[in-house]
Amino acid sequence: MSRLERKADQKLRHFVRWNEQRVGAATGIKMAMRYVFPDHWSFMLGEIALYSFMVLIGTGIFLAAFYSPGDSQVIYHGPYTLLRGEQMSEAYRSVLDISFSVSAGLLFRQVHHWAANLFVASIVLHLIRIVFTGAYRKPRDLTYYVGLLMLMLAVLEGFAGYSLVDDLLSGMGLAIAYSVAMSVPFIGAQLAYLIWGGPFPGSSSFLPRLELFHILIAPMIIAILITVHLALVMRQHHSQFPGPGRRERNVVGTPMWPAYALRSIGLLFAVAGILFLVGGLIQINPIWEWGPYHPYLSENGAQPDWYIGWLIGALRLMPNYEFAIGNHTIIPNPFWGGVLFPMFVFGVLFMWPWAERRLTGDHRRHDLLDRPRDRPVRTALAAAFLSWVALIFFVGASDRVFYRLQISYVGQIHFWRIAIWVIPVIVFFLTRGVCRSLQRSGSHPLRAWQGVVLQRGADGELRLVDVSPDRDTPPDTEEPVGTVPGQEA
Amino acid sequence: MNFLARLVSILLALRTVFRARPRQPEDEDDAAQNGADAEYDPSEREVPNNPSAERLVALLLIVAAVFGFGFLAVYIILQTNAQWLGGTMGGMLVALAVACIIAGKKVVPQETHVESRDRLLKEEEAEQVVEMIEEGGQGVSRRGLLAGAGGVAGAAFVAAAAAPVASLGPRLGGIHKTQWHRGVRLVDDQGRPYLASDIEIGSMYTALPEHGEPEHLDAGLLVVKLPPDKIHLPSPRQSWAPQGILAYSKICPHAACAISLYRYPTFQPTSGPPAFTCPCHYSTFLPGEGGRLVFGPAGRSLPQLPLMVDSAGYLRAAGGFHEDIGPSWWNVHRGES
Numbered sequence: 001m002s003r004l005e006r007k008a009d010q011k012l013r014h015f016v017r018w019n020e021q022r023v024g025a026a027t028g029i030k031m032a033m034r035y036v037f038p039d040h041w042s043f044m045l046g047e048i049a050l051y052s053f054m055v056l057i058g059t060g061i062f063l064a065a066f067y068s069p070g071d072s073q074v075i076y077h078g079p080y081t082l083l084r085g086e087q088m089s090e091a092y093r094s095v096l097d098i099s100f101s102v103s104a105g106l107l108f109r110q111v112h113h114w115a116a117n118l119f120v121a122s123i124v125l126h127l128i129r130i131v132f133t134g135a136y137r138k139p140r141d142l143t144y145y146v147g148l149l150m151l152m153l154a155v156l157e158g159f160a161g162y163s164l165v166d167d168l169l170s171g172m173g174l175a176i177a178y179s180v181a182m183s184v185p186f187i188g189a190q191l192a193y194l195i196w197g198g199p200f201p202g203s204s205s206f207l208p209r210l211e212l213f214h215i216l217i218a219p220m221i222i223a224i225l226i227t228v229h230l231a232l233v234m235r236q237h238h239s240q241f242p243g244p245g246r247r248e249r250n251v252v253g254t255p256m257w258p259a260y261a262l263r264s265i266g267l268l269f270a271v272a273g274i275l276f277l278v279g280g281l282i283q284i285n286p287i288w289e290w291g292p293y294h295p296y297l298s299e300n301g302a303q304p305d306w307y308i309g310w311l312i313g314a315l316r317l318m319p320n321y322e323f324a325i326g327n328h329t330i331i332p333n334p335f336w337g338g339v340l341f342p343m344f345v346f347g348v349l350f351m352w353p354w355a356e357r358r359l360t361g362d363h364r365r366h367d368l369l370d371r372p373r374d375r376p377v378r379t380a381l382a383a384a385f386l387s388w389v390a391l392i393f394f395v396g397a398s399d400r401v402f403y404r405l406q407i408s409y410v411g412q413i414h415f416w417r418i419a420i421w422v423i424p425v426i427v428f429f430l431t432r433g434v435c436r437s438l439q440r441s442g443s444h445p446l447r448a449w450q451g452v453v454l455q456r457g458a459d460g461e462l463r464l465v466d467v468s469p470d471r472d473t474p475p476d477t478e479e480p481v482g483t484v485p486g487q488e489a
Numbered sequence: 490m491n492f493l494a495r496l497v498s499i500l501l502a503l504r505t506v507f508r509a510r511p512r513q514p515e516d517e518d519d520a521a522q523n524g525a526d527a528e529y530d531p532s533e534r535e536v537p538n539n540p541s542a543e544r545l546v547a548l549l550l551i552v553a554a555v556f557g558f559g560f561l562a563v564y565i566i567l568q569t570n571a572q573w574l575g576g577t578m579g580g581m582l583v584a585l586a587v588a589c590i591i592a593g594k595k596v597v598p599q600e601t602h603v604e605s606r607d608r609l610l611k612e613e614e615a616e617q618v619v620e621m622i623e624e625g626g627q628g629v630s631r632r633g634l635l636a637g638a639g640g641v642a643g644a645a646f647v648a649a650a651a652a653p654v655a656s657l658g659p660r661l662g663g664i665h666k667t668q669w670h671r672g673v674r675l676v677d678d679q680g681r682p683y684l685a686s687d688i689e690i691g692s693m694y695t696a697l698p699e700h701g702e703p704e705h706l707d708a709g710l711l712v713v714k715l716p717p718d719k720i721h722l723p724s725p726r727q728s729w730a731p732q733g734i735l736a737y738s739k740i741c742p743h744a745a746c747a748i749s750l751y752r753y754p755t756f757q758p759t760s761g762p763p764a765f766t767c768p769c770h771y772s773t774f775l776p777g778e779g780g781r782l783v784f785g786p787a788g789r790s791l792p793q794l795p796l797m798v799d800s801a802g803y804l805r806a807a808g809g810f811h812e813d814i815g816p817s818w819w820n821v822h823r824g825e826s
Contacts, residue, residue: 036604073704104564106571107578139609172746176769179744179816189818193658200706200745200815203658237606245531245603252531255602262593266586273582280575296678296695296709296739298747300768315744315786316770322788322817332817333788334744361510367606399771409771410784 037260038240038253042133044267045126050226051271052119057219059112064215066102067164068094069207080288088292091166091207095287111279116158118275120307123151131352131382134370135239138363141353143232148349150225153218155307160214162285162305164207169285171293172302175200176315180338185331201295241369248367301399310389313396314341317416345389376435384428391420535599542595549588556581665822667707667810669794674699675710675736675804685798688714688734693751693765695739696804706815709739709747710794711776712804715763719777726779729795734804735776736794738814741767743787745816748774765791789823 001009020026037043070090076083078093079100088096098105127147130136136144159177163170178200181192197203237251246252254260290299304312314337323331356378357363372379395416402409455465560577567573629635675683675696683696696710697703714734722729729735739747746769754760764783765774772785780791792814795807813822 034602034604036602100569103568104571104574106569107574110571111575172769175745182816182818184819186819189661189664190658192818193661194654195658197658199664201704209657235607236609237604245529249606251604251606252601255600258597259593259599262589262597266589266593269582269586269589273579273584273586275579276575276582277579278575280571280573280579294678295704295706295745296697296747298749298768300749302768312770318786320772320782320786320788324788324823327823329788329817329821329823330819332819332821333786334816337786338744359510365609413771 033255033257035234035256036237036251036253037256037264038238038246038251040241042129043238045122045129047264047267048271049119049122049126050230051268052115052122052275053222053226054268055115055272055275056112056119059108059115060215060219062108063098063105063112064211066094066098066105067091067211069164069211070094071166071201071204071207083288083291086292089166089207091164092287092292095165095167099288107276107280110282110284111275113162113284114279114282115275116161117284117306118271120151120154120158123147123154124307127151127349128386131349132372132379133239133241134366134375134378136353137356137366138353139236139365140232140239143229143236144353145350146225146229146232148346150222150229152346153222153225157214157218157222158305158307160210160218164210164214165285165287166207166293167287168290168293168297168299169287169302171201171295172298173304173308175295176312176334176338178202179332180334183332183335184339185335188332188335201293237367239367239369241371246368248365251367301403303397303400309396310345310393311338311342311396313392313394314338316398317392317395317413317420319417341392348385373435373438376432376439379435380428380432383431384424387427388420388424391416391423395420530603531601532603533601537595537598539595542591546588546592546596549584549591553581553584553588556584665813667814668698668701668705669707669710669806670809671805671807673701673806675712675796675806678703683712683804684802685732685734685804686802688712688804690714690716690733691753696736698806706740706745707738707810711737711739711748711751711765713751713763713776715777719763721777722779726793726795729793729807731796731798734796734798736796736804736806737765737774737776737780738792738794738810740815741769741772741787742789742791742815742817743767743772743785744769746770748791788817789821 016026068090072090073087074090074093076086076088076093076096078084078096080096083096095109098109100106130144130147159173163174163177178192178196181195182188184191193199195202195206195209197205197209238253240246240251240253243252254263291297303309315334316337318333318337320333321336322329322333370378395413398409398412398416401407401412452464452466455463457463556577560574560581563570563573563577626632676699677683678695678697680699682699683694688694692713694712696712697708701708703709712734714732715730717733720730720733720735741748744767746767748765748767750766750768752761752764752766754763761783762775762777765776765780766772767785767787770786772787773783774780774787774791775783776791780793782790789812792810792812794810797805797807799805817823
């Protein structure tokens, strides 16, 4: 041991003893350092969500120091010449100033926006992983419900965030949100008046309320839910895929200290680093191009951030049906796509663990994950449901398809109104069939290429050779499984 | 009656299909699932000796430091240049990330460890919790009364706590009112009044009420002029379009976006009639037919405003809207058609 190492060792011992004399946490620290993380790439998705949330908090604090939620109309005199002399709200001017006048302001704004997109995307991918591997089963159903609540809040939080800017695009988004609130039967109009402080575009207290929600209420609730989510994960330990030595009652993997901690901190830096590179180099939401919002203005080809796409798809796809008695509207049209559709999707997701328990009678605790193929019906149902939501999401971009490919928008909508019901049924049977055939063959399409190849042997004869890696026959023995028709002697 | 009977039988059939399977035992033990490898122990610990990886990590940390100082330099010199700021900050973070990951995989001991999971439900302890909670109620005789009174108090508390929510917004009182009534002049977004002679066939104009509040939803109007053979208004509206000039609320009755697309047919035999389209959800309305919806999700027609031309040739409203403008709500005034 060199003199330097001896000194470091002494310092460390001194620090640990100092801490123990005051906190007495050695038992807990030992447990935390030995805490085992099972390895699988898909377990990173939740971590990516957590780390993008951290980036959001950091960049968000910076932005909040400059944002002003005022709705009074001012004249712009800033450095962006194309908008000089233009009348706009104080809120929009403050975001233009963040983008053009504050040092590193544009960088932080763009990183914040990219991080929001990544945050919701990683939650959704995490959710898909959870559903397809059965990770939501007891005892993790509670963890799953907390996660679903976070997803709902994350979508609302993202929408609130880009609505604060009060540019033309976000104003149109708020107009749609107002109409969706109005469409709730019986209470809708009063509900919208309460949220907006009066008829659209709302009183001058609306933007401060939206800011309060975006920078305090929603992040605080998300932070509390993250704490609960992670506490539950730690109490129950991570689930794991089946493998050598892995059982229901144990967990096999890398202990937290030192290897896993380093890798996880590495992931944190990677998420933050990629977000800063993307946020610095790739433009997102160039608000100065949209211009200020006035209710009598709109922009063509408007698209929301991706996680609102499923809702705009549903609003666009819905036929013009309103529930009315005589001349009295009971349920206005935006209710179907804007309220009922997301409620149904989240309702199905919330019911999923309970429904599975009820239909299979399986109330046991599960700590080993399922491979999707081993539960063909669940996997097929989940794939069908996912394809239904995904198709509606893509319908939200039908106008871009028309713009790029000149396929009639009206024709597309008429087609999708039927196809979104037909395709998921096909997906169900296709997925179930694929799962069952994978179960029978025992092959791993994602792990290695496998199958039967045509080979010409030394004697010049063509043979079909099975080269699947995990068959009973190793590929190097090249035992013929058959001959080519027509080559038989 | 026949329908009801059929409905009941369908519901009964559904109930049979979805009836819960009998519960299997909830025991947390999994002896049966352990199978053949119950004895297999995957634990291992490998202490590395990898000086080249250590040098690489040190190099990466220095690269990160260079990027970090680079960020400082860019911040001081270029200030608002997002590309250089993001490139240097991102470069630092990515170098740190690679350093940490290589250190985690190559420099420190690699270990596979087996930890056992806690049994979560411990029957005895759960039973003790139930008993301890129940012991807290020993000697209480009027439980029903207390629970009822507690429920009433709780309801009162929730009602009192929730009531101030009503302060957030006004009552719906003026929801049907708009700024448009007989005599209001139509002006453009610079406040210049429109002359009837300004309006040309084939173009679309945005109009606002003179001396009005342009930021309100009811302010915006779409004004177009159509040749007489393209105007087929319902009979009560025959006088609403002087000189073939028509005005509609600019706000889509579906989701309150401003309508900004106007299709005017250039090739008579094949194109459809003149139409307004909302860019948000593509509801399409016919100005020549009183704003009738021909495509898209809007649940009602586009509200029309009656116009007149005054003696000086200016466009004025000849009255208010006959139905509510903007998005629909419960019991909205839909108009006749």
